[in-house]
Amino acid sequence: MATIRGNEGKRQRSWTTAGVEPGERFSYYREAICQAFMHLTPEAPGCSDFSARLQNIPLGEGALNRVVFPQHVVRRSLRDIAASSRRCFYLNLKLVGRCSILQGDSEIALSPGQVGLFASDGTFALRHGAGQTLGAASFWIPAEKLISRLPSPFQGVPLRLSDDPHVGQLIVETARTLNDKILRMGEAEAERIFDILLDLVALSLSRKRLEGIGESSSVADAVMLSVCRSIDARLRKPGLRVAEIAAAVRVSERYVHVLFARTGTRFADYVMQRRLDGVAADLRDPTYRSREIGDIAFDWGFADLSHFARRFKQRFGVRASEWRSGQA
Secondary structure, eight states, X not given: OOXXXXXXXXXXXXXXSTTSOGGGHHHHIIXXXXXXXXXXXXXXXXXXXXXXXXXXXXXXXXXXXXEEEOSEEEEEOHHHHHHOSSOEEEEEEEEESOEEEEETTXXXXXXXXXXXXXXXXXXXXXXXXXXXXEEEEEEEEEHHHHHTTSSSXXXXXXXXXXXXXXXXXXXXXXXXXXXXXXXXXXXXXXXXXXXXXXXXXXXXXXXXXXXXXXGOHHHHHHHHHHHHHHHHXXXXXXXXXXXXXXXXXXSXXXXXXXXXXXXXXXXXXXXXXXXXXXHHHHHTOGGGTTSOHHHHHHHTTOOOHHHHHHHHHHHHSSOHHHHHTTOO
């Protein structure tokens, strides 16, 4: 059997058709990725040059599969189901392009930023829409990991969980955080956030038990992840305030303070730490060697250079100029 060129890493495996002759790329994708690795059956696309890549990152008993490909249809047949040794659920975060998922008598459509859930023990069709570069983050969830979190069996997949008015946005934000940062996290931290994601999915599926959702520790953890994502996206903005972050995450300012108190820190301290880390990274980056230290500090949201200098030395034990020259 032909195999796609692969690279083994400590925490990931990846395949790409980039080094394969254009006319053979779809066959390689079908045989090595879909049929041998994922137990799926893709249909031949209309395009002659099929460029695809897959990255597989373990998450405890589960996994994250990042996939990029052009327009085509993927099916799971009875033969594919029989070839699979373990039942699972797929939780897909759509990144680029659009797709529809047809399973049983139900169909859902996903656009970028939406999340859908479907099962491995029933035939399905994934119709990936128009475009040469489509992408998704697909979380592979062992069935027992999700079912054990539910008060009773549920029915009715596929489901677009991002529509859930209670936890849909938290599911999206948690999946985004895990997809964006998984290789920069330790394995234990990644598994912890994966468990938070599964708890949120279970809350969404357990629709009769939503009255106590605000007290769920997983919800609080997921909101905190969303708060940190919102802060990181605005770090370079001077005068960043709690009110702006609370409005972005759709919670109260008081709740943001409560969430930081749970971690033993404060909003202002987190912002300062992340900004100082950003400056420190840039000072060691050869790309910024010719830039003034003050300009870099201003870029990271500092308005007072004296205050920046004091806080930098407090955090790193040396002045910014010494840090840049490698004296730390």
